[in-house]
Amino acid sequence: MSIKQISVFLENKPGTLNKMTKVLAEHDIDMRALSLAETKDFGIVRIIVDDVFQATNVLKEADFVASLTPVLAFAIPDEPGGLNKLLDAFTEEKVNLEYMYAFLGGKDTNHAYMIFRVSDAKSAENALAARGFKALTQEEISQI
Amino acid sequence: MERYYQEDIECAPRERIKAIQDEKLLKQVRHVWENVPYYRRKMEEKGVTPDDIHSSDDLYKLPFLSKTDLREAYPYGLLGVPLKDCVRIQSTSGTTGKRVVAFYTQEDIDLWEECCARAIMAAGGTNEDVCQVSYGYGLFTGGPGLNGGSHKVGCLTIPTSSGNTDRQIMFIMDLKTTILCCTPSYAAYLGERMRELGYGPDDIPLKAGIFGAEAWSEEMRRDIEKTLGIKAYDIYGLTELSGPGVSFECSAQGGMHINEDHFIAEIIDPDTGEVLPEGSQGELVFTAIDKKAFPMIRYRTRDICMLTREKCSCGRTHVRMMKPKGRSDDMLIIRGVNVFPSQIETVLLNQGYAANYQIIVDRMNNTDTLDVQVEMTPEMFTDNLGEVEARKKALVEGLKSMLGLKANVTLVAPKSIQRSEGKAVRVIDKRKI
Numbered sequence: 025m026s027i028k029q030i031s032v033f034l035e036n037k038p039g040t041l042n043k044m045t046k047v048l049a050e051h052d053i054d055m056r057a058l059s060l061a062e063t064k065d066f067g068i069v070r071i072i073v074d075d076v077f078q079a080t081n082v083l084k085e086a087d088f089v090a091s092l093t094p095v096l097a098f099a100i101p102d103e104p105g106g107l108n109k110l111l112d113a114f115t116e117e118k119v120n121l122e123y124m125y126a127f128l129g130g131k132d133t134n135h136a137y138m139i140f141r142v143s144d145a146k147s148a149e150n151a152l153a154a155r156g157f158k159a160l161t162q163e164e165i166s167q168i
Numbered sequence: 169m170e171r172y173y174q175e176d177i178e179c180a181p182r183e184r185i186k187a188i189q190d191e192k193l194l195k196q197v198r199h200v201w202e203n204v205p206y207y208r209r210k211m212e213e214k215g216v217t218p219d220d221i222h223s224s225d226d227l228y229k230l231p232f233l234s235k236t237d238l239r240e241a242y243p244y245g246l247l248g249v250p251l252k253d254c255v256r257i258q259s260t261s262g263t264t265g266k267r268v269v270a271f272y273t274q275e276d277i278d279l280w281e282e283c284c285a286r287a288i289m290a291a292g293g294t295n296e297d298v299c300q301v302s303y304g305y306g307l308f309t310g311g312p313g314l315n316g317g318s319h320k321v322g323c324l325t326i327p328t329s330s331g332n333t334d335r336q337i338m339f340i341m342d343l344k345t346t347i348l349c350c351t352p353s354y355a356a357y358l359g360e361r362m363r364e365l366g367y368g369p370d371d372i373p374l375k376a377g378i379f380g381a382e383a384w385s386e387e388m389r390r391d392i393e394k395t396l397g398i399k400a401y402d403i404y405g406l407t408e409l410s411g412p413g414v415s416f417e418c419s420a421q422g423g424m425h426i427n428e429d430h431f432i433a434e435i436i437d438p439d440t441g442e443v444l445p446e447g448s449q450g451e452l453v454f455t456a457i458d459k460k461a462f463p464m465i466r467y468r469t470r471d472i473c474m475l476t477r478e479k480c481s482c483g484r485t486h487v488r489m490m491k492p493k494g495r496s497d498d499m500l501i502i503r504g505v506n507v508f509p510s511q512i513e514t515v516l517l518n519q520g521y522a523a524n525y526q527i528i529v530d531r532m533n534n535t536d537t538l539d540v541q542v543e544m545t546p547e548m549f550t551d552n553l554g555e556v557e558a559r560k561k562a563l564v565e566g567l568k569s570m571l572g573l574k575a576n577v578t579l580v581a582p583k584s585i586q587r588s589e590g591k592a593v594r595v596i597d598k599r600k601i
């Protein structure tokens with residue numbers, strides 16, 4: 025199961041990221057992961073949250089432009105070569121990576137978590153599952 | 169093969185057109201002097217009488233009429249004939265709330281419809297065509313004008329009026345409509361809808377479209393032509409002057425021929441009112457030389473454009489007006505180039521942004537700067553930074569080709585542009601502060 029990433033448009037000026045985190049905080053939305061891509065006048069912040077539906081709504085109400093993107097999340101054993109094995113599978117299956125970012129689990133300290141944005145989440149997921157790499161579900165992410 | 173509704177007059181030698189204009193103008197000035205006290209007073213204030221007008225070369229001596237005059241004279245002040253001789257009104261909303269009400273005698277309507285018939289035939293129409301009029305009917309001149317023109321040509325006329333898109337499409341497909349008349353934005357929308365429904369340009373029976381009543385760009389024309397598989401023709405008009413058909417495009421698609429046997433066009437400097445030589449860009453002014461019920465003399469349209477008498481490949485000899493660039497009341501001059509907010513808006517809408525933008529003009533080191541802030545929309549946003557950047561670059565390119573000027577584009581958050589009474593404040597000219 026791919027999970028939903030929320031991508032948010034941010035103007036590149038002081039306080040805009042803070043304005044967004046404030047909206048989420050006020051509504052008790054927990055962020056699992058965050059990554060920021062920026063140019064000199066705007067940025068895109070990508071977040072994984074515990075409650076996608078509510079987060080999207082409150083962001084919209086606060087006049088943010090946000091979109092949902094299916095991404096793949098994997099738990100990787102926190103040991104040498106962990107990420108490498110997974111990326112080998114990506115290469116062998118010719119999965120085209122657009123971007124990726126990592127985050128650490130809360131209670132679980134034995135795994136690192138990686139988010140992958142690929143062009144076709146569904147077929148990538150099936151191909152990787154066949155090689156023994158099972159993507160995390162939305163449910164599993166919420167429980168980390 | 170080029171088709172004409174009235175070839176004899178549409179392709180008449182210049183001298184003959186001039187002679188017609190001279191004769192009709194003299195009569196019209198006398199008519200107005202005798203029957204429209206409002207205009208007679210304006211002439212007296214300027215010290216002009218009908219005796220000072222010997223030909224159309226003396227037109228410049230006459231006073232202008234403007235939107236303000238229409239407002240002051242509302243509703244009957246500019247009426248040229250007794251009400252019993254009028255058979256219809258058409259009306260449009262003015263910019264300041266008061267409506268413009270234009271009156272027509274039967275002859276006025278006939279000549280208006282003839283102008284529309286010329287436009288339809290210039291778009292290739294004959295009595296074998298099926299012409300769907302999807303302009304609004306009613307007080308708006310679009311529907312009634314093209315409807316009348318279509319009858320005069322002898323087309324099978326489908327008076328769908330505007331709206332109800334799926335029904336429009338049903339008629340186009342079932343009755344094999346060949347000519348579509350509507351606003352360009354509606355044509356674009358219809359095209360989108362037809363594509364969604366799976367109709368390609370080869371399935372659609374349309375061959376031509378006559379689109380007017382709002383500004384549209386060359387880019388939009390090409391898009392519409394591609395989606396619907398047609399040739400798209402521009403048409404221009406104002407309720408004050410009759411309605412659509414004051415000028416229209418021919419197969420050359422290089423400007424709209426003004427029906428000079430009914431209207432005399434001038435280009436003036438919007439600030440001084442001085443008549444400018446041919447080829448200059450300025451405000452378009454019209455004198456209706458035939459209309460009796462609502463005889464507009466030197467009516468200032470506020471549209472900024474250019475006239476050309478260069479020979480047209482279609483064979484028509486009437487002067488052509490280029491697509492209006494914008495309105496004289498909101499023109500900006502940036503680095504010597506005339507820029508209209510409407511041009512910027514056209515590019516934004518064509519590329520999928522909303523019309524929420526702000527133009528900031530400033531001067532740095534003696535050079536004007538142009539900044540355009542555009543609000544991001546859900547439609548134009550994706551999680552891919554490169555894609556958003558590419559779309560922004562396309563916007564900068566689009567603005568450059570429309571304005572002939574490089575603009576600095578900034579994408580900003582929704583609703584971040586300052587609004588006044590719900591509308592975004594379009595222009596901030598810091599050079600004036």
Ligand SMILES: [Zn+2]
Nearest residue numbers: 418420480482
């Ligand atoms: Zn022509």
